Amino acid sequence: MYQSFYYKQLTPPKLKPEGWMYRQLRTQADGLCGNLDKVWPDIKDSGWTGGEKEGWERVPYWLDGFIPMAWLLDDSELKACADKYINAILSRQQEDGWICPCDKEERPRYDIWAAFLICKVLVVYYQCTEDARIEQAVYKALKCISRHLEVHTLFDWGASRWFECLIPLGWLYDRHPESWMQELAVLLRVQGVDYEKLFENWPYRKPQEKGRWNYLTHVVNLSMCLRSDMLYNAFEGRKIGDFAEKALNMLLDYHGMPIGHFSGDECLAGKSPLNGTELCGIVEAMYSYEWLLCGTGRDIWADHLESLAFNALPATISSDMWTHQYDQMSNQIQCSILSPENTPFLTNNGESHIFGLEPNYGCCTANFGQGWPKLAMSAILVSKKGIAVGTVLPCSANLEIEGTRVYFRIVTNYPFEDGYRIIVQTAHPAEFEISLRIPGEAAEAYVDGEKVEGNRCTLRRRWEGKSEINVVFDFEAKLQPQYEDLYYVKRGPLVFSLPVKAQWRKKEYVRDGVERRYPYCDYELFPESAWNFAFADGKFMYNKKNPGIGAFDSQNPPVCLKTTLCPVEWPVENGVAAIRPSSLTPVGPEVEAELVPYGCTDLRMTVMPVAEPYRKEI
Numbered sequence: 001m002y003q004s005f006y007y008k009q010l011t012p013p014k015l016k017p018e019g020w021m022y023r024q025l026r027t028q029a030d031g032l033c034g035n036l037d038k039v040w041p042d043i044k045d046s047g048w049t050g051g052e053k054e055g056w057e058r059v060p061y062w063l064d065g066f067i068p069m070a071w072l073l074d075d076s077e078l079k080a081c082a083d084k085y086i087n088a089i090l091s092r093q094q095e096d097g098w099i100c101p102c103d104k105e106e107r108p109r110y111d112i113w114a115a116f117l118i119c120k121v122l123v124v125y126y127q128c129t130e131d132a133r134i135e136q137a138v139y140k141a142l143k144c145i146s147r148h149l150e151v152h153t154l155f156d157w158g159a160s161r162w163f164e165c166l167i168p169l170g171w172l173y174d175r176h177p178e179s180w181m182q183e184l185a186v187l188l189r190v191q192g193v194d195y196e197k198l199f200e201n202w203p204y205r206k207p208q209e210k211g212r213w214n215y216l217t218h219v220v221n222l223s224m225c226l227r228s229d230m231l232y233n234a235f236e237g238r239k240i241g242d243f244a245e246k247a248l249n250m251l252l253d254y255h256g257m258p259i260g261h262f263s264g265d266e267c268l269a270g271k272s273p274l275n276g277t278e279l280c281g282i283v284e285a286m287y288s289y290e291w292l293l294c295g296t297g298r299d300i301w302a303d304h305l306e307s308l309a310f311n312a313l314p315a316t317i318s319s320d321m322w323t324h325q326y327d328q329m330s331n332q333i334q335c336s337i338l339s340p341e342n343t344p345f346l347t348n349n350g351e352s353h354i355f356g357l358e359p360n361y362g363c364c365t366a367n368f369g370q371g372w373p374k375l376a377m378s379a380i381l382v383s384k385k386g387i388a389v390g391t392v393l394p395c396s397a398n399l400e401i402e403g404t405r406v407y408f409r410i411v412t413n414y415p416f417e418d419g420y421r422i423i424v425q426t427a428h429p430a431e432f433e434i435s436l437r438i439p440g441e442a443a444e445a446y447v448d449g450e451k452v453e454g455n456r457c458t459l460r461r462r463w464e465g466k467s468e469i470n471v472v473f474d475f476e477a478k479l480q481p482q483y484e485d486l487y488y489v490k491r492g493p494l495v496f497s498l499p500v501k502a503q504w505r506k507k508e509y510v511r512d513g514v515e516r517r518y519p520y521c522d523y524e525l526f527p528e529s530a531w532n533f534a535f536a537d538g539k540f541m542y543n544k545k546n547p548g549i550g551a552f553d554s555q556n557p558p559v560c561l562k563t564t565l566c567p568v569e570w571p572v573e574n575g576v577a578a579i580r581p582s583s584l585t586p587v588g589p590e591v592e593a594e595l596v597p598y599g600c601t602d603l604r605m606t607v608m609p610v611a612e613p614y615r616k617e618i
Contacts (some may be wrong), residue, residue: 004234007381007388009290010397011127017376019394020413020551024372025073027551030197031321032357032520033069033369039520041513042362047101049088054207055101057157059085060117064124065283065369068449071128072373086125089118090137095146097333099137107148112558113157115145119168134144135175139169146184154191160221163228170235184236195225199247205254207263207270210346219264219278220363222251223285230295232498239350240296242454244288248304256493258330258480258488258606259315259598260283263344265327265352270577271483273607274344276327276353279364282312283371290378293390297383299455302391303440306493308389308414313371314599318355324368324520326360327352330488330606333500333577335525338430343576355602356507356522358514380408385460386432392439394421404430415493415597416544416558419472424598429464436471437445439560441492444474476562477540486580486607487535489561489595491542496561496595497555500603501529525603532570535583536590539563547596557600565593566611577605584612 010162020573028034036043043062047055049237063085070078080146095101099118102110147167154162173181195369208217215221229243255262256271261277269275271426277358289305292298316328324407327348338350345352352360379393386401387408396409410419424434436457438445438505447457448470459469475487475492482488489496507522509515540561551558567588598606 004237005294006297007294007390009294009377010380010382010399012068012373012377013128015072015377015380015395015397016074016414017393017395017413018409019482020416021372021376021379021393021395022073023551025069027319027371028321028372029069029073029078032323032365033062033065033275033321034078035520036066036366036485037085040357040362040365041514043366048092049085049499050092056114057117057201058113058362059089060121061363061366061430062369063121064117064135064365065371067121067124067128067375068373068377069369071314072214072376082125085151086122086131089122090133093137093140094144096147097140097142097149099141099164101267108152111155111157112145112148113161115141115163116158116161116165116168119145120164123171123292123471128192128435132568135172138172139176142169142172142537143180143186146180146187148298148316149184149187153187159192161219161224163231164224166231166235170231173235182235185232189232191223193221195247196243199243199250204268204554207255207272207275208267208346212267213347214267217264217267219262219268219281220284222247222262222264223281224495227291230292230601234295244292245300253511257312258482258490259312260304261312266347269346272344273330273483273486274576276325276329276345276348276498277312278327278348279316279324280367281309282316283368283374286313286371287374293378293382298436299440302378302455303436303493305375305392306391306415306439308492309371309375311495313597315601315604318523318602319369319553319555320519323357323521323523324359324364325355326364327351329353329576330482331577332601332604333527333531333572334575334603335502336575337524338575344574344576348464351522354522354524357516357520359522370383379410383435384432384491386434387424388435389420392437394553401430401432406430406432413558418475418492419470419513422469422471423466424463424469426468429462431460431462433458433460434463434469435459436469438471438494439473441475442473443476446472446546455480456504475542476511477542486609488607489535489563491540491561493599494559495606496540497598497601497604497606498533498565498593498608499529499557499596499601500527500531500605502526502554502603503528512518531577531603531605532568532581533565533593533605534568534584534586534609534613536564536566536614538610538614540595545580545596552597552599554600554602557596560594560596562592562594564590566590566607566613567612568609580609584609584615586611586613 045051251262265276293301477491566586
């Protein structure tokens with residue numbers, strides 16, 4: 001399966017995050033993800049380790065990000081914690097291979113989506129550790145799943161996410177292929193949701209009816225399904241088709257947000273700037289794009305990946321990474337608990353956009369940790385001809401190419417600077433290819449001063465000693481149409497928003513036996529600065545606001561766009577901004593304003609109209 005892929009990721013022991021990427025991972029480890037086993041009952045006392053709490057998706061979700069985070073940071077304490085959980089899970093695997101924490105009589109109604117997920121996690125653990133026990137454990141678990149599906153067909157989440165089982169199955173098949181593995185792949189495919197047929201006859205062009213929940217419009221299922229066709233075709237040895245691109249284009253056409261994702265709170269919600277999208281959907285879409293980049297080699301997936309990683313992911317997690325939202329909104333002027341009858345969300349509750357331990361539902365609490373570590377693993381990729389830059393991130397790697405040790409480093413503050421440097425050093429002379437990424441948003445790009453075209457610049461030469469390559473981009477800030485007569489600003493991979501100063505009101509309490517206590521408490525956010533503006537002349541001046549700060553910090557955004565805005569009459573309705581102002585006529589003089597990266601905001605206005613005097617000029 002994986003041998004046919006265009007690129008291969010490096011495993012964490014070979015890859016070292018640096019610069020702002022390292023600081024993001026360190027902050028995550030020092031925050032909620034790195035401490036869930038100490039503070040959250042569903043991890044601390046999980047059924048996966050013999051406890052009485054949840055024994056389904058939450059521990060696997062958490063380990064899926066926690067494990068690569070621990071090894072990327074090379075943190076012995078975090079590694080020991082991961083070892084403890086994996087040892088406990090392996091020790092409880094049944095003789096027949098069943099690996100999930102439920103009694104035998106409960107198996108028919110146990111949604112085995114969790115079994116797919118834990119097998120995937122075990123593969124991640126093997127990639128970090130090469131633990132000899134893992135292959136046999138995964139073999140037994142998948143063989144058990146195969147027998148189980150002959151009698152108990154997939155349902156609910158397992159049916160919606162059938163293709164996730166192909167990830168550990170493909171890994172196992174590459175190592176030791178057996179005929180039953182191909183049969184299991186077919187069983188999964190025929191018992192699971194046919195997303196290709198769904199998108200051929202796409203009925204969900206409008207927002208989901210309020211209060212109506214549906215597996216087929218669920219934003220996380222749809223984020224995951226983008227990798228389904230690729231995984232199945234790769235396993236079958238067939239050419240990877242264009243399903244993912246067609247499906248994503250359709251989702252963005254009808255439900256797209258400025259951040260490059262589709263809305264879903266929790267089901268598809270249209271293009272209004274008030275309808276949010278779930279954090280799980282963000283990290284799972286990122287994971288789909290990482291697979292698609294490696295499987296197809298197409299740089300459109302790197303563009304989509306960077307759009308979510310540099311905008312949506314940091315915006316929905318507090319800067320210290322101790323709290324997160326369930327839903328993020330493009331226009332988010334207040335994050336207070338809303339009454340059920342007045343929430344703008346179609347299927348989620350009125351606390352979904354507050355920052356906290358587990359607002360609305362705890363899946364995102366467990367799952368958000370995979371975002372940054374897996375992004376880091378998509379930076380330096382190995383091709384059949386050499387090395388490729390996947391996503392532009394500060395990191396380095398030591399690897400071997402045709403028997404020669406090669407040190408490869410990306411030096412950058414991108415996306416807060418317009419380019420990167422490559423340092424490559426070989427122990428002995430070696431000929432191989434270095435493929436350099438050029439973002440699709442770049443108006444122009446230069447490699448060592450020479451203008452290049454397209455999304456890739458490939459250098460094939462005999463590398464000897466130490467070499468440096470300098471890559472520079474040229475980006476333009478532009479107004480982009482979003483929803484009816486509303487616009488947003490994008491420059492390169494970054495969406496820019498008007499930041500709204502926030503007052504954070506702490507809420508410490510206990511509910512259903514789960515304690516919220518600082519720093520893992522809940523917060524409501526209230527505005528302390530004006531937000532009721534429209535764009536004026538549509539001109540933007542790019543400035544490095546805090547040089548040297550290379551992370552998504554709401555208090556110290558690294559860059560900004562200076563522009564002119566006009567105050568307009570814009571009402572508040574039930575704790576959120578109305579979809580649009582009541583008038584486009586300015587109600588005061590123009591103001592000079594600074595827009596900052598969307599990912600550096602807690603409260604913000606992103607989608608705004610153009611004020612009346614300037615509408616003809618835009």
